[in-house]
Amino acid sequence: MATDNTHYTRTPRTEKLKWVEYMVRLMDNQFTLPGTNFRFGLDPILGLIPVVGDLASFGMSAMLVLTMARHGASGKVVALMLVNIALDALIGSIPLLGNIFDFAFKANERNIRLLRRHYEEGKYQGSGKGIFIGAIIGLVVLFGLLLWGLWELAEWIFTWLASYF
Template identity: 50%
Template sequence: MDRSKQVMLTGQLKWVERIASVMDDKFCLPGTNFRFGLDPILNFIPFAGDVSGFIVSAALLYVMAKNGVSRKVLILMAINISIDAAVGAIPLLGQISDFYIKANTRNIKLLKEHYQEGKHTGSGNGVIAIIIIVLLIVLSAVLYVSYISLRWLFAQF
């Protein structure tokens, strides 16, 4: 990578890092090392908080995609954002989990590993294959449990 591109990416990374910090770990509980950001605070506003946090995370993902991060990193970042959004949407559990599941911070770690250490390069096809396999296993388990439950239910009549 040429020097001018590297300087531009470093500037973009710093901007993204600041936003991620505000969302995930800007504040500290006095007398502890426990850090949190605006994301869990916003999520106390039903629906709007979840959506706003997701939009910020998606915007950060878009900025990195525009600046040439590898497809594999984008997939891993999207998984972090999706898990954060899915768990965050569950009432009560979502509010609690937002203090611990910090998708933006995890995504910054992925970016640093990618740009500074050369990790997570490639197409990401392996990650996609693993996701599909896991989803098929989960679907199979759900279908099997449903079948067994229905069979047991009909046997009761």
């Protein structure tokens, strides 16, 4: 499923991650805007559904990072991936601005490129089981921050609306 600019050598390690490539394509690049070369996936579409869409998109991104960590991504690569999905989740949850951001940022695509560079440069070290646990903790913290931010936003909107009625 590699596109023209994302070829990399397939090894038994990368063959195990084929479903990750498929999901990244589905979430970030599945569709083309007619008449253009602009590609987008389900991530920005899900982001149009308040709260539920952001949480679903975050959950899928988290699963992809955990899978990549389990298959040996280094601690540095996993940390960079977590930063990508944190930015995607936090900025993506802002009404309107977040929707535009989701169409352009493509955190999952950025993460798969990080993983490819990690493999191509030969920095593969071990199974990543220790990183897997760290990634779970990081994702739980990010998920909590996302829920808190959404709660604060909803509270502010309801307060604002209540002042007019």
